[in-house]
Amino acid sequence: MKEPVYEVFARKTREEPLRHIGYVNAMDGDLARVYAWKTYDEQNWFEMCVVPRAQILPVNRHESSFLPAPPADEAVVHSRAVASYGGSEMAGGGVR
Amino acid sequence: MSTVAAPGTAFERADALPGDVRAPLRDLILVLADSKRLLGIRYSDWMLGAPSLEAGISASSMAQDEWGHGRLTYALLGEFGDEPKALEHEREASEYRNPEALDRPVRSWSELVALALLVDTALAVQYEALVDSRYTPVRNRVQKLLDEEAFHFQYAAGWARGLGKSAQVRGELRDAVASLLPQTLRWFGRAEAAERLVQEGIVRARPDALRERFLSCIGPVLQDAGLAGELGVGERDGRWSWSGEIGWEGWDDTTRRAGGSGPDEETIARVRGDKNRALLMD
Numbered sequence: 001m002k003e004p005v006y007e008v009f010a011r012k013t014r015e016e017p018l019r020h021i022g023y024v025n026a027m028d029g030d031l032a033r034v035y036a037w038k039t040y041d042e043q044n045w046f047e048m049c050v051v052p053r054a055q056i057l058p059v060n061r062h063e064s065s066f067l068p069a070p071p072a073d074e075a076v077v078h079s080r081a082v083a084s085y086g087g088s089e090m091a092g093g094g095v096r
Numbered sequence: 097m098s099t100v101a102a103p104g105t106a107f108e109r110a111d112a113l114p115g116d117v118r119a120p121l122r123d124l125i126l127v128l129a130d131s132k133r134l135l136g137i138r139y140s141d142w143m144l145g146a147p148s149l150e151a152g153i154s155a156s157s158m159a160q161d162e163w164g165h166g167r168l169t170y171a172l173l174g175e176f177g178d179e180p181k182a183l184e185h186e187r188e189a190s191e192y193r194n195p196e197a198l199d200r201p202v203r204s205w206s207e208l209v210a211l212a213l214l215v216d217t218a219l220a221v222q223y224e225a226l227v228d229s230r231y232t233p234v235r236n237r238v239q240k241l242l243d244e245e246a247f248h249f250q251y252a253a254g255w256a257r258g259l260g261k262s263a264q265v266r267g268e269l270r271d272a273v274a275s276l277l278p279q280t281l282r283w284f285g286r287a288e289a290a291e292r293l294v295q296e297g298i299v300r301a302r303p304d305a306l307r308e309r310f311l312s313c314i315g316p317v318l319q320d321a322g323l324a325g326e327l328g329v330g331e332r333d334g335r336w337s338w339s340g341e342i343g344w345e346g347w348d349d350t351t352r353r354a355g356g357s358g359p360d361e362e363t364i365a366r367v368r369g370d371k372n373r374a375l376l377m378d
Contacts, residue, residue, distance in 0.1 A: 003148065024150050031254035034247045035150035038157040 005053040006032035007066060010045045018049060104297060106232045110175035113231065117296050120289065121231065122176040123350045124222075124299070126183070127193040129169035131219055133184075133367055134198035134359060135211075136162030141201050142208050154251055158212075161244045168237050175233060185368050185376060189358035192367075193351040195283050197276055199359045206265050210272035212252035213314055214280040220245040221310045222284065230297035253317040260321025270323050277327060281307050282342045282354070289349035311336035 003025040009018040021040055026032035032050045040048070058064040107113050113121065139159035146152035170180040197215055202208050223242060229235045259269045284303040293299040301309070311329060315336040318324040328339035346354040359367065369376065 025148060026150060026254070027258040028254050030250040031150075031258070034154055034251045034254065037247055038154040039150060041157065 003027055006036065006050040007053050007056065008036040008040055008048065008050055010040065010043070010048040012043055013046050016046075018047065023053065024050070104230060106230050106235075107298075108232050110231075110233075113298075114292075114296060117292050117298060118176065120293050120350075121298055122173065122178070123193075124293065125169060125172050125176075125234070127352050128219065128222065129166050129173070129183070130193045131195060131198065131215075132162045132166035132169055134192070134194035134363070135216060135219065136160070136166060137363060137366055138198055138202060138208065138211060142205070145205075147205060151255075154247075155208075158248055158251065161248070165241050165244075168241070172233055172237070181376075185373070187368070189361070189364040192358045192364070193353065194359065195279065196353055196356050197279060199356060200363065202272075204268060204272075206259055206268035207272040209252060209255040209259060210269060210276050212248065213256050213317060214273065214276045216245070216248050216252060217313050218280050218283055218310055220249065221306050221313065224309070225299050225301040225306060228297075228300050234298075249313065256317050257320045260323055266322070269321065270326060273318065273323060274327055277329075277338065278340055278342060279354075281310070281338060281340075282344070282347065283352055284310070285349060285352055286344065286347070307338075308336060311338060 004027075005023050006026055006029070007020060008022045008024060010021050011018050022036075024032055024035040024039055026035050029050065029052070032052075036048060036050050053066055056064075056066045058066065110118060110121075136159045139155045139162060143152050143156040143159065146155050167184075170183055173183060174180050195215055195218075197211060202211055220242060223238050223245070226234050226238050227242065229238075256269065256273075259265050284306045287303055290299060290303050294302050312335075315324060315329050315331055318327060318329050319331075324330060330337060330339070344354075348354070358364070365371070
């Protein structure tokens with residue numbers, strides 16, 4: 001079964017902007033929601049959203065990290081994500 | 097769900113409950129606690145065998161949720177003179193009150209999806225009828241649990257829809273649901289057994305209303321999966337029903353089981369924590 005990629009965005013408080021925190025592979029939006037909530041559960045999120053990667057339109061860079069979808073053998077959770085909430089603020093800077 | 101309004105003030109403690117309500121409420125709480133504990137085991141069986149990493153991570157998380165719900169539900173029994181720790185660690189398999197479907201491991205991913213869609217949803221529907229309970233200790237604990245259950249339902253529904261689209265496994269899912277559906281509808285029990293709890297506003301819906309509510313949750317999913325008709329589940333004027341008949345032979349209102357000797361030995365050893373019995377903390 002083919003599973004599209006959903007990008008995951010979240011924020012810890014109402015005052016913060018949503019940030020990209022990673023992605024999941026899921027058959028549909030319902031499963032993407034569950035997978036995102038259950039996979040990126042290291043924080044007590046105020047808000048989390050998922051967006052189908054295919055719906056993201058690059059504006060100025062065609063080598064955007066959101067395009068193209070990774071091949072199946074690369075579809076591992078966290079592999080292209082920011083490692084954890086905060087990303088570059090963490091030691092090592094996460095994986096961008 | 098057509099809920100039943102009951103006037104009167106809240107019952108803050110178990111000893112404030114009418115005498116003929118205490119026993120059926122204790123029965124219900126123990127049924128729910130055991131069911132949660134066993135369902136957690138079944139999700140945990142698939143942490144490493146799920147079709148994708150995300151599905152396995154979610155199964156693992158749902159196992160934790162169920163064990164948390166079980167712990168929280170067992171704790172309610174302290175009010176009834178029970179020792180929750182003894183209930184969790186010292187009972188024989190035959191004393192467990194989980195649905196029979198949880199007695200032994202499921203054999204396939206389709207069966208797990210059916211279990212999640214039917215048994216987990218049935219439990220959530222029964223807990224939902226406690227959200228406005230007049231029994232305060234129960235009411236205080238249920239909402240958070242239901243918030244977590246919303247994700248479990250999305251998980252089960254997403255997978256059921258997905259498997260329904262696969263010619264390869266669609267039949268497997270249909271057979272698994274067909275096997276579980278009658279017993280899960282029966283699990284809500286008989287009207288007479290629940291009547292006092294409903295009259296006193298402890299449980300806010302009668303078994304038939306819970307069955308209908310349950311069908312209104314799973315019916316649209318089965319329809320999307322292309323299975324509703326084959327399984328006798330249908331909707332008319334906004335109301336979902338099942339065309340089959342529930343068999344009550346051997347049914348025990350207190351355990352909500354119709355026979356069987358309880359979970360198998362390996363399962364019960366895991367449930368009780370037999371391997372680490374020497375390390376149990378007071």
